[in-house]
Amino acid sequence: MTGPDAPAALRATGLGFRYRARGGWALRDCEFTVPCGRVTAIVGRNGVGKSTLLHLAGGLLRARRGELRVLDVVPGTPEARARVALLTQDKPLYPRFTVADTLLMGEKLNTSWDRAAAENTVREGDIPLTARVGELSPGQRTRVALALALGKRPELLLLDEPMADLDPVARGEIMATLMTEAADHGTSIVLSSHVLPELETTCDWVLLLRNGRVELSEDADALRESHAVLTGHADQEELLTGPADRASLPTGPAGRTDTPAGRHTVVHRRVGVRQMTALVRQRGPLRGDWHVERPSLENILIGYLQAADPQGPALAERTEAAA
Amino acid sequence: MVEYRIDRGSGVPAYVQIVEQTERALRMGTLRVGDKLPTAREVVAATAVNPNTVLRAYRDMEQAGLVELRRGLGTFVTRSLARPGAEDDSPLRAELTAWTARARAAGLERADVLALVTAALDAYDNEQHSKEEDA
Numbered sequence: 001m002t003g004p005d006a007p008a009a010l011r012a013t014g015l016g017f018r019y020r021a022r023g024g025w026a027l028r029d030c031e032f033t034v035p036c037g038r039v040t041a042i043v044g045r046n047g048v049g050k051s052t053l054l055h056l057a058g059g060l061l062r063a064r065r066g067e068l069r070v071l072d073v074v075p076g077t078p079e080a081r082a083r084v085a086l087l088t089q090d091k092p093l094y095p096r097f098t099v100a101d102t103l104l105m106g107e108k109l110n111t112s113w114d115r116a117a118a119e120n121t122v123r124e125g126d127i128p129l130t131a132r133v134g135e136l137s138p139g140q141r142t143r144v145a146l147a148l149a150l151g152k153r154p155e156l157l158l159l160d161e162p163m164a165d166l167d168p169v170a171r172g173e174i175m176a177t178l179m180t181e182a183a184d185h186g187t188s189i190v191l192s193s194h195v196l197p198e199l200e201t202t203c204d205w206v207l208l209l210r211n212g213r214v215e216l217s218e219d220a221d222a223l224r225e226s227h228a229v230l231t232g233h234a235d236q237e238e239l240l241t242g243p244a245d246r247a248s249l250p251t252g253p254a255g256r257t258d259t260p261a262g263r264h265t266v267v268h269r270r271v272g273v274r275q276m277t278a279l280v281r282q283r284g285p286l287r288g289d290w291h292v293e294r295p296s297l298e299n300i301l302i303g304y305l306q307a308a309d310p311q312g313p314a315l316a317e318r319t320e321a322a323a
Numbered sequence: 324m325v326e327y328r329i330d331r332g333s334g335v336p337a338y339v340q341i342v343e344q345t346e347r348a349l350r351m352g353t354l355r356v357g358d359k360l361p362t363a364r365e366v367v368a369a370t371a372v373n374p375n376t377v378l379r380a381y382r383d384m385e386q387a388g389l390v391e392l393r394r395g396l397g398t399f400v401t402r403s404l405a406r407p408g409a410e411d412d413s414p415l416r417a418e419l420t421a422w423t424a425r426a427r428a429a430g431l432e433r434a435d436v437l438a439l440v441t442a443a444l445d446a447y448d449n450e451q452h453s454k455e456e457d458a
Contacts, residue, residue: 175371180364183364183368197332202373293334
């Protein structure tokens with residue numbers, strides 16, 4: 001499915017971007033493929049490059065290094081514009097327009113337009129077509145912006161934190177609209193979000209960013225199946241990572257130690273006086289006496305995000321271990 | 324028609340929840356051979372889960388021989404898991420209902436009731452097991 005010839009919603013090769021010529025890299029050495037027909041969550045802490053990546057995919061920014069393809073075409077080209085819709089965080093709408101005017105604008109500006117799809121999206125939110133956009137609640141404005149995006153009948157829908165500033169009910173409704181769109185048309189959806197519980201049952205692909213690099217690009221169920229939360233006596237740690245010659249092993253992009261097959265990768269761990277709890281990527285059978293729990297997607301993502309915190313305890317522990 | 328409820332906090336993957344709820348409905352007899360499962364779109368619209376999740380659950384059940392996908396028609400139940408005696412109106416069910424009422428009246432909490440049933444079931448199975456070994 002993810003081979004070089006399979007159709008990809010997003011494909012990055014050596015992608016790098018910085019906002020100013022001499023500035024720091026917002027994204028660097030990004031190498032990943034998101035297959036078509038997936039609902040992908042872009043996850044990462046503030047400032048890791050989630051919005052930058054979506055703006056690049058939407059054609060609002062241009063890659064400085066390497067390349068990014070959307071549906072195997074260059075972002076921002078007429079073909080890409082016709083097949084890709086981007087909903088940015090600021091949701092640019094004209095406040096003085098009515099909802100009907102806004103949808104009419106969508107119809108005029110796009111070469112193909114599904115009026116029924118756009119109007120249904122608005123109607124599902126009980127938004128009157130005669131209401132002025134400036135008078136709508138944040139949730140309703142999101143819905144109108146989404147209606148504009150869905151009216152294009154895009155093959156790829158990019159959403160930058162679509163659920164921010166929405167109440168839980170509105171979030172659930174918007175999510176149901178997105179999932180139904182994916183079910184009806186096989187639309188590929190890529191959305192960034194900080195609300196991890198919401199991703200649990202909605203996303204089937206995860207793109208985890210850390211400091212401008214891609215740390216995970218993987219099927220969500222595969223992540224759930226390959227990770228385990230272990231609780232046990234702290235002196236058993238060697239059993240997880242193998243003999244103490246870790247310093248000689250190559251170091252992964254996250255500063256964690258890459259382990260050869262048959263050993264497990266400790267993503268994040270908490271050590272008490274005697275007990276330790278660790279999120280591990282399991283390779284092969286476990287040795288030692290561990291209480292094993294299957295983590296939720298949220299547990300896994302939190303583990304990676306915590307491990308990725310340069311100020312967090314995880315790095316201090318790793319430094320110790322490497323010394 | 325079976326209606327799925329997805330518990331997001333349970334840690335059980337959504338596709339497993341769909342399979343389990345279908346199996347439970349089959350055991351209870353609320354879902355029978357020939358019944359049609361809701362379409363992926365209907366499940367998605369009702370629960371806001373990822374459509375691929377529903378398709379995966381249906382595919383797993385098809386491989387297990389529980390359901391059959393008929394192109395253009397939908398997904399249909401092909402095998403029953405119902406055991407005689409497990410229906411809503413069975414004598415066993417009625418006895419259990421009466422027993423549950425007595426247990427609750429005696430002040431047992433839900434967890435106590437479940438623990439008691441599990442213990443009785445374990446003891447019975449162990450006894451059967453050792454009988455088999457003696458034989």
